[in-house]
Amino acid sequence: MTGKVVISGMGVVSSLGYDLETFWKNLSEGKSGVRKISLFDASSCATRIAAEVPREFEEYSRSLIKKRAAGQMTRVTRMCLVAARQAVTMSGLDFDKEDKTRCAVIMGVVNTGNSSVEKDTSAQNTVFKSMTNSMPAWISLDYQLLGPNFAINTACASSAYAIAIGMQMIKNNTVDIVIAGGADSIINPEEINGFNALYALSVANDPPECASRPFTAKRDGFVIGEGAGVLILESEEHALKRNAGIQCELAGYAITSEGYNIMAPMRDGEGMAATIEKALQNAGVDKTEVDYINAHGTSTELNDRYETMAIKRVFGEQAYQIPVSSSKSMIGHTIGAAGAIEGIITVLSIKNDLMTPTINYTDPDPDLDLDYVPNVSREKKIGIALSNSFGFGGHNATLVFRKYAGN
Amino acid sequence: MAKITEKTRIEVREIVLAFFAEECEADKSQITDNTSIIKDLDGDSLMFLELIEIFKKKYNLDIELKTIGKYAVKHPIETIGQLIEMQMLIIEHENRLLELDK
Numbered sequence: 001m002t003g004k005v006v007i008s009g010m011g012v013v014s015s016l017g018y019d020l021e022t023f024w025k026n027l028s029e030g031k032s033g034v035r036k037i038s039l040f041d042a043s044s045c046a047t048r049i050a051a052e053v054p055r056e057f058e059e060y061s062r063s064l065i066k067k068r069a070a071g072q073m074t075r076v077t078r079m080c081l082v083a084a085r086q087a088v089t090m091s092g093l094d095f096d097k098e099d100k101t102r103c104a105v106i107m108g109v110v111n112t113g114n115s116s117v118e119k120d121t122s123a124q125n126t127v128f129k130s131m132t133n134s135m136p137a138w139i140s141l142d143y144q145l146l147g148p149n150f151a152i153n154t155a156c157a158s159s160a161y162a163i164a165i166g167m168q169m170i171k172n173n174t175v176d177i178v179i180a181g182g183a184d185s186i187i188n189p190e191e192i193n194g195f196n197a198l199y200a201l202s203v204a205n206d207p208p209e210c211a212s213r214p215f216t217a218k219r220d221g222f223v224i225g226e227g228a229g230v231l232i233l234e235s236e237e238h239a240l241k242r243n244a245g246i247q248c249e250l251a252g253y254a255i256t257s258e259g260y261n262i263m264a265p266m267r268d269g270e271g272m273a274a275t276i277e278k279a280l281q282n283a284g285v286d287k288t289e290v291d292y293i294n295a296h297g298t299s300t301e302l303n304d305r306y307e308t309m310a311i312k313r314v315f316g317e318q319a320y321q322i323p324v325s326s327s328k329s330m331i332g333h334t335i336g337a338a339g340a341i342e343g344i345i346t347v348l349s350i351k352n353d354l355m356t357p358t359i360n361y362t363d364p365d366p367d368l369d370l371d372y373v374p375n376v377s378r379e380k381k382i383g384i385a386l387s388n389s390f391g392f393g394g395h396n397a398t399l400v401f402r403k404y405a406g407n
Numbered sequence: 408m409a410k411i412t413e414k415t416r417i418e419v420r421e422i423v424l425a426f427f428a429e430e431c432e433a434d435k436s437q438i439t440d441n442t443s444i445i446k447d448l449d450g451d452s453l454m455f456l457e458l459i460e461i462f463k464k465k466y467n468l469d470i471e472l473k474t475i476g477k478y479a480v481k482h483p484i485e486t487i488g489q490l491i492e493m494q495m496l497i498i499e500h501e502n503r504l505l506e507l508d509k
Contacts (some may be wrong), residue, residue: 068430068447366457 002236004251005167006404008244009093009232010344011086013183014331015051015225016244018060020086022346025137027356028377033331034223039187047201049208050187051225053079053333071120072128072136076113078182079228080325081142085100088143089177100146101351104175105136106215107167108158108182109151110336113226115188122378139179147175153336155391156296156307157255158182159229161299162340164253166233176238181230184336192224198263200300206392213360214297214326215372217305222298229340240406248347249385251402252283258394265302266341269310272296276314278387279398285384287315290322292355294346297326298333302391308368323380325373329359339389343399346387350403353381373397411499414437419498421464423491426458440488455479455490462494470501478504 012018016026016034026033033051042048059079062070064085070078084105088095095103114121114129121129128134133151140149148169154161159182166178186192195201204211204222212223239246256278258271265271280287294308312319325346334341349355354377361374382403389397409415431448444450447470459475462468475497484490497504 067432067447068451068454124457 003171004236005170005233006239006246006247006386006398007231007248007347008234008239008246009087009089009091009249010247010347011055011083011090011230012227012333012344013057013083014227014339014341015053016331018057018082020083020090025328027345030357030359031224031330032212032359034211036100037187038209040189041191042189044302045189046203047192048205049211049223051223054182054240062119069138070350071362072125073134073234074113074118074129076128076139076183076185076226076228077135078232080107080181081138083181083183083228083230084139085142087181087230087232093177093232095143095145098177100144102176103140103143103145104145104146104148104166104169104178106148106162106178106180107135107139107151107389108154108160108336108339109135110153110155110158110184112185113185115190119187135183144367154395154397155393156333156335156338157389157391157395157397158336158339160343160387160389160397161255161395163231163250163340163343163399164255164397167250167253167388170235171231176235179230180233181228181340182337183228184334185226186335187214187226199392202299210360212299212329212332214299214329214358215293215308216361217365219301219304219364222302223332225328225334227331227334227337227341229337229344230271231343232339245404246404249251249402249404251285251401252279252400254278254282254398256396259397260394263301263392264294265306265390266394269306269308269313271306271394272310272388272390273313275396275398277311279386279400280296283400283402285400287318289384290315290386291380292349293322294342294349294385294387295324295326296388296390297328297358299326299328304368307388307390308370311370319370321372322381323355323357323371323378325358326358330356339387339399340395342389343387346385346399346401350382350385350401353384354379376400408488409499411495415498416495419494420491422461423458423487423494426461427454429489430454438487440478440486440491442487444487444490445485448485448507458490458494459497466498468498468501472499474504478508481484481508
């Protein structure tokens with residue numbers, strides 16, 4: 001065994017598209033998926049904007065998922081299943097040729113989206129729609145997989161945790177293949193009012209597409225996004241044996257907790273820095289090798305300040321040479337799905353040697369002085385890239401991706 | 408104990424086939440007694456319970472779900488034909504269903 005873990009497939013559902021090609025094109029062009037909320041009447045909410053998955057997704061998902069099963073899933077669960085199917089298709093896996101006991105499904109799930117916005121919930125499907133294990137369960141049902149199958153909830157780091165745990169399960173030879181990712185939507189009045197009460201959300205409603213502005217002086221909170229991201233993780237040996245198209249290597253990870261505060265990150269990004277350090281160690285990557293960081297970059301006062309401080313703490317002077325960008329400027333904060341969706345963006349950045357921008361970067365915060373890839377994508381040879389995810393409750397994760405040198 | 412007529416038998420069959428065709432998006436004409444509910448139609452066990460509720464209302468049946476559950480454990484259902492036969496027995500015997508095993 002080489003001990004390496006590789007990514008052989010990816011699938012995404014987001015406000016900027018529900019196929020990988022459209023999603024990447026829109027990100028590369030610096031488009032925003034943030035709009036006025038259409039899922040419910042948000043006129044009485046302080047925040048009236050979000051990055052919703054296009055309405056057409058409903059029809060698309062119904063063409064892929066049978067009516068009976070679709071009726072037992074929430075809209076978010078359907079996003080997850082569709083992203084998983086895309087990822088499996090891209091990977092070229094035929095599970096009938098695999099040892100299904102060595103195929104795992106791990107999903108980061110904060111909630112299933114069975115809120116007041118969810119349609120057609122009845123007494124008979126409410127349990128299925130609410131079960132937080134439903135997303136990995138439906139995926140395993142789809143392919144009759146027999147290996148470990150579970151959901152992880154570590155708030156905004158959930159799907160990054162899922163990927164990290166998946167990698168570890170492959171490395172310790174528990175399984176050969178892991179379908180890892182997550183899906184989420186908190187675009188509903190209960191969550192929006194709740195986050196507004198914590199002053200966590202942007203209230204810059206007009207124009208919507210300019211509200212998410214990470215690392216700028218005018219940032220005023222995160223913008224809620226929704227969607228799903230799923231990756232196929234495999235041992236390199238397994239992927240090579242079946243001639244899979246390897247997209248990237250997942251070189252390492254760190255998952256930590258801060259033991260500090262239910263909402264605020266540890267002062268000066270101390271916990272974030274420790275996470276990045278551990279991830280680099282885990283991957284065996286020297287700090288000088290890091291070419292790009294896909295930031296957690298929420299557009300909140302504290303995250304962006306502390307994440308910047310953390311990067312400087314880890315990399316010192318070299319931090320100024322490492323481009324850092326926030327995908328949340330375009331797709332909002334997809335909560336439980338963020339780690340996976342942004343992990344996919346990081347993989348695509350490595351594959352395409354292109355860093356997607358931090359859009360709406362018009363008023364730099366003088367305290368935040370890194371290279372945030374302002375407003376337009378930039379080409380750069382990327383060998384190693386990091387993806388950060390930091391969640392309420394002090395759940396931190398950093399994933400390390402490396403360009404795959406083989407096929 | 409209700410008497411099962413040919414009319415009832417046709418009615419039950421029609422309801423079952425229409426239910427599975429609708430829920431599983433299947434061609435009704437392709438569903439036969441040998442069709443597997445799970446393997447061929449991607450159906451689930453809850454569908455059986457939903458059908459029982461339909462028949463309870465339609466025929467004003469006096470039967471508890473736990474009675475049906477106990478009977479079904481000993482007489483598992485895999486195909487549409489088996490399900491139709493079970494529904495007929497439920498309509499015919501209601502809460503005395505378990506006496507059939509004595």
